[in-house]
Amino acid sequence: MDVFIQSLSASFTPFVILLMALGVLIGLIFGTVPGLTATMGMALFVPFTFGMDPVPGIAFLICLHLGGVSGGLVASTLLGIPGTPSSIATTFDAYPMSKNGEPLRALGIGVIASLVGGALSFIALVTISPVISRLAVKMGPFEFFALIFFALSLVAVLAKGSMLKGVTAGLLGLAAGLVGFAPIDGLQRYTLGILELKGGFELLPLIMGLFAISQLLIEILGDSKSQDIDLKAKGFAFSLTEIVKNWWNLLRSSLIGIAFGILPGLGSGTSNLVAYAQAKQASKTSERFGKGAPEGIYASESANTASVGGSLIPMLSLGIPGDTVTAILLGGFMIHGLQPGPLFFTSNPDIVYVVFIAFFVAMVLVFLYQLFGMKLFTRVLTVPKQYLFPVIFVLTIVGAYTTNSSIFDIWVMILFGVVGFFLVRNGFPIAPMILGFILGPLLETYMRRALMTSGNAADFFTNPISALFILAGIACVVFTLRSEIKEKRGKSSDNTLNV
Amino acid sequence: MRKHGKVAALGIGLLFLAACSSSEGKQATEADIANYPNKTIEVYVPASPGGQTDTAARVMAKHLPKYLGANIVIVNQATAGGALAFENVRSSDKDGYSLLFNHQALHTGHAVRQLEYSTNELTAIGTYSSVNQVFVVSANSPYETLDDLVDYAKENPNEIIYGSQIGGTTHFMGELLGIESDTEIKILDVGSESDRMTGLLGGQIDLAVTGVGNVLNYIESGDFRALGVLSDERDELAPELETTVEQGYDVQFPIVHSLYGPKDMPDEIVQKWNDATEQLAQDEDYNEELEKTFQQHTLMDAEEARLFSQEEMEKAQLIADELFSDIE
Numbered sequence: 113m114d115v116f117i118q119s120l121s122a123s124f125t126p127f128v129i130l131l132m133a134l135g136v137l138i139g140l141i142f143g144t145v146p147g148l149t150a151t152m153g154m155a156l157f158v159p160f161t162f163g164m165d166p167v168p169g170i171a172f173l174i175c176l177h178l179g180g181v182s183g184g185l186v187a188s189t190l191l192g193i194p195g196t197p198s199s200i201a202t203t204f205d206a207y208p209m210s211k212n213g214e215p216l217r218a219l220g221i222g223v224i225a226s227l228v229g230g231a232l233s234f235i236a237l238v239t240i241s242p243v244i245s246r247l248a249v250k251m252g253p254f255e256f257f258a259l260i261f262f263a264l265s266l267v268a269v270l271a272k273g274s275m276l277k278g279v280t281a282g283l284l285g286l287a288a289g290l291v292g293f294a295p296i297d298g299l300q301r302y303t304l305g306i307l308e309l310k311g312g313f314e315l316l317p318l319i320m321g322l323f324a325i326s327q328l329l330i331e332i333l334g335d336s337k338s339q340d341i342d343l344k345a346k347g348f349a350f351s352l353t354e355i356v357k358n359w360w361n362l363l364r365s366s367l368i369g370i371a372f373g374i375l376p377g378l379g380s381g382t383s384n385l386v387a388y389a390q391a392k393q394a395s396k397t398s399e400r401f402g403k404g405a406p407e408g409i410y411a412s413e414s415a416n417t418a419s420v421g422g423s424l425i426p427m428l429s430l431g432i433p434g435d436t437v438t439a440i441l442l443g444g445f446m447i448h449g450l451q452p453g454p455l456f457f458t459s460n461p462d463i464v465y466v467v468f469i470a471f472f473v474a475m476v477l478v479f480l481y482q483l484f485g486m487k488l489f490t491r492v493l494t495v496p497k498q499y500l501f502p503v504i505f506v507l508t509i510v511g512a513y514t515t516n517s518s519i520f521d522i523w524v525m526i527l528f529g530v531v532g533f534f535l536v537r538n539g540f541p542i543a544p545m546i547l548g549f550i551l552g553p554l555l556e557t558y559m560r561r562a563l564m565t566s567g568n569a570a571d572f573f574t575n576p577i578s579a580l581f582i583l584a585g586i587a588c589v590v591f592t593l594r595s596e597i598k599e600k601r602g603k604s605s606d607n608t609l610n611v
Numbered sequence: 612m613r614k615h616g617k618v619a620a621l622g623i624g625l626l627f628l629a630a631c632s633s634s635e636g637k638q639a640t641e642a643d644i645a646n647y648p649n650k651t652i653e654v655y656v657p658a659s660p661g662g663q664t665d666t667a668a669r670v671m672a673k674h675l676p677k678y679l680g681a682n683i684v685i686v687n688q689a690t691a692g693g694a695l696a697f698e699n700v701r702s703s704d705k706d707g708y709s710l711l712f713n714h715q716a717l718h719t720g721h722a723v724r725q726l727e728y729s730t731n732e733l734t735a736i737g738t739y740s741s742v743n744q745v746f747v748v749s750a751n752s753p754y755e756t757l758d759d760l761v762d763y764a765k766e767n768p769n770e771i772i773y774g775s776q777i778g779g780t781t782h783f784m785g786e787l788l789g790i791e792s793d794t795e796i797k798i799l800d801v802g803s804e805s806d807r808m809t810g811l812l813g814g815q816i817d818l819a820v821t822g823v824g825n826v827l828n829y830i831e832s833g834d835f836r837a838l839g840v841l842s843d844e845r846d847e848l849a850p851e852l853e854t855t856v857e858q859g860y861d862v863q864f865p866i867v868h869s870l871y872g873p874k875d876m877p878d879e880i881v882q883k884w885n886d887a888t889e890q891l892a893q894d895e896d897y898n899e900e901l902e903k904t905f906q907q908h909t910l911m912d913a914e915e916a917r918l919f920s921q922e923e924m925e926k927a928q929l930i931a932d933e934l935f936s937d938i939e
Binding site for chain 1: 659660661662665666669673686687688689690691692694695698723724725772777778799800801805806808809810812813814815824825827828829831832834900903904905
């Protein structure tokens with residue numbers, strides 16, 4: 113307890129408070145601006161902390177991390193462009209809701225969902241960190257394969273309503289994920305002899321293309337009608353009853369977020385999509401998803417924030433970073449002479465408490481910034497398109513370039529912009545494509561690793577956890593297909609009756 | 612609709628155009644050499660920010676400008692297994708403003724045919740730091756020493772499971788142990804350093820290799836046991852750990868961070884780097900920061916670095932030959 117009070121007093125000096133506020137703000141900017149991500153913000157600002165003492169340095173970085181993941185909400189809601197991979201699923205319902213004239217409501221839901229997700233992952237981080245990361249390392253390639261198989265089966269759920277087009281989009285995503293060195297043996301696939309394609313397509317240019325560039329093309333060609341926007345929402349624009357009604361959705365999505373944060377290689381970029389698909393699966397009114405359903409925003413935003421706390425769990429207690437942002441964060445710790453690992457909780461309890469405190473403060477600050485900034489952010493909608501679009505275009509180009517300092521990635525972004533434009537125009541959903549692209553290579557990697565281990569495919573089914581997830585995945589596809597067929601039949605028989 | 616088709620075709624066309632270039636860069640002029648360096652130098656790092664290689668490059672880039680007289684920026688290009696960064700430096704002008712910072716992954720990558728060119732197509736400038744690697748097992752494993760493990764492996768071929776990144780330096784380290792101890796060790800792909808830690812903690816693998824800095828905590832916490840540092844000399848930061856060579860196995864594979872420029876870079880420019888680096892070696896702040904990030908100071912000039920690179924290339928090729936002969 114003494115150590116805790118010491119850390120508390122060290123964290124609440126004016127200088128550290130100022131740095132934390134600054135960290136969250138910088139994070140939010142990196143998360144909000146399309147093309148800039150939490151990863152980039154972290155990479156840029158880690159050197160900035162070199163000259164500081166560990167406490168302010170670490171507090172600053174934690175705040176930047178959470179701000180970066182949370183910031184995606186604004187651009188997703190108002191522009192339909194995920195500012196950062198962790199808010200891809202937020203665009204699906206927050207943007208339509210905003211277009212329907214309720215941008216403040218969409219933002220409000222996102223802000224409160226982030227707070228809930230953050231709070232739940234904070235509790236997990238503080239209470240069960242060491243235990244849970246000891247359990248997580250027991251997951252071998254079989255279990256990972258099955259989990260990813262299950263997540264991939266959610267393509268069917270995301271495709272619900274237009275199954276054929278959705279599955280096609282999912283396959284397109286898988287195909288795009290095949291380009292480059294094959295996992296493990298490094299065989300070149302579909303690289304057409306182009307050096308830059310050896311590494312495959314990068315996630316960020318792909319997302320920026322599919323969402324931002326295609327969005328710009330559609331808007332420029334004038335497909336969308338502008339709506340009257342209600343900027344005079346009452347109170348904080350969300351109602352308490354609605355939150356209570358979504359308690360199970362919020363809890364489930366946050367747990368998905370925490371779990372995906374803990375598991376290496378997944379993180380907030382995947383958890384928001386999976387939580388979204390789960391919310392759609394569970395919803396009795398799943399046809400409203402994609403058209404401004406509040407449940408979708410609750411799911412996505414609580415899951416991505418929860419992943420931040422989740423990803424800190426293995427980093428602090430085992431020294432194992434779950435994603436790129438935490439990997440950079442770990443580098444930042446090392447520069448300060450701190451080595452997170454199995455001894456960290458006993459050897460540096462003061463720093464562990466600083467991390468907890470900073471995480472909590474960041475969560476509250478993100479909430480406050482966004483709550484009071486909401487009305488200001490929505491002003492962006494009143495900016496005429498001829499001023500707004502060139503700015504977005506330039507920002508996405510910068511973002512695509514900075515991934516690898518490579519001009520090639522800009523072309524990739526434009527290519528996927530054109531692809532996305534045709535897909536959206538013809539009613540193909542983008543979500544299954546992203547899911548296929550992210551999960552396809554992971555699925556293959558773990559399948560190959562699993563087969564290297566035993567060489568026996570039957571082990572996928574004799575391993576209990578693996579079998580469970582595989583069955584869940586198959587069940588998910590079968591049930592979704594069945595209900596889809598039922599609905600289609602119901603509709604067509606209605607039609608015949610009417611005729 | 613037709614208009615869109617044209618746009619798409621143009622986009623794809625440009626994509627190909629952007630990708631086509633494989634010539635060498637211009638030679639530096641007398642004036643270039645005399646004025647070197649008079650602008651910011653780009654150092655390409657084929658790794659993501661935050662990792663060991665990136666940290667090593669950034670520590671160098673932070674302290675060397677004092678002695679070199681120009682700023683250094685780090686360009687991270689982790690894509691394509693490092694092939695893009697390699698190609699960008701290989702084909703750049705030979706004026707010393709585009710350089711490559713990496714370790715033996717350059718050799719292993721070429722040996723497994725992921726990298727088209729070898730380091731013979733570059734000019735070795737010097738080395739900066741190194742990170743010793745150490746074989747580790749779980750603390751509850753029956754192997755107390757490397758001998759225990761080798762004895763078991765001799766009697767039970769392919770039973771010891773070694774986790775590594777296939778085609779990377781860690782894969783080669785495991786192969787080298789197999790060759791030097793004349794045993795068959797089963798090599799699995801597990802992934803990056805953090806994945807290997809996870810695999811060992813979770814009991815999916817029996818043996819792994821990791822940087823010395825990373826492992827000390829796990830040894831102290833009673834999770835891991837070190838079986839040998841892959842070097843002929845004990846690590847300064849962890850002198851209590853035995854080496855492989857002490858135990859009679861010539862498995863040496865410290866990761867050495869080296870700097871390269873394009874082929875036929877003027878000697879004068881290389882000399883300017885070597886002079887600056889020699890001064891850097893005396894810099895207290897630099898050495899302190901190296902130590903914090905668990906790197907050892909390793910200073911070689913251009914000639915030594917060239918020879919070292921040559922040796923490592925041959926070593927990687929030898930191991931790769933063994934590896935491919937196993938497959939075929």
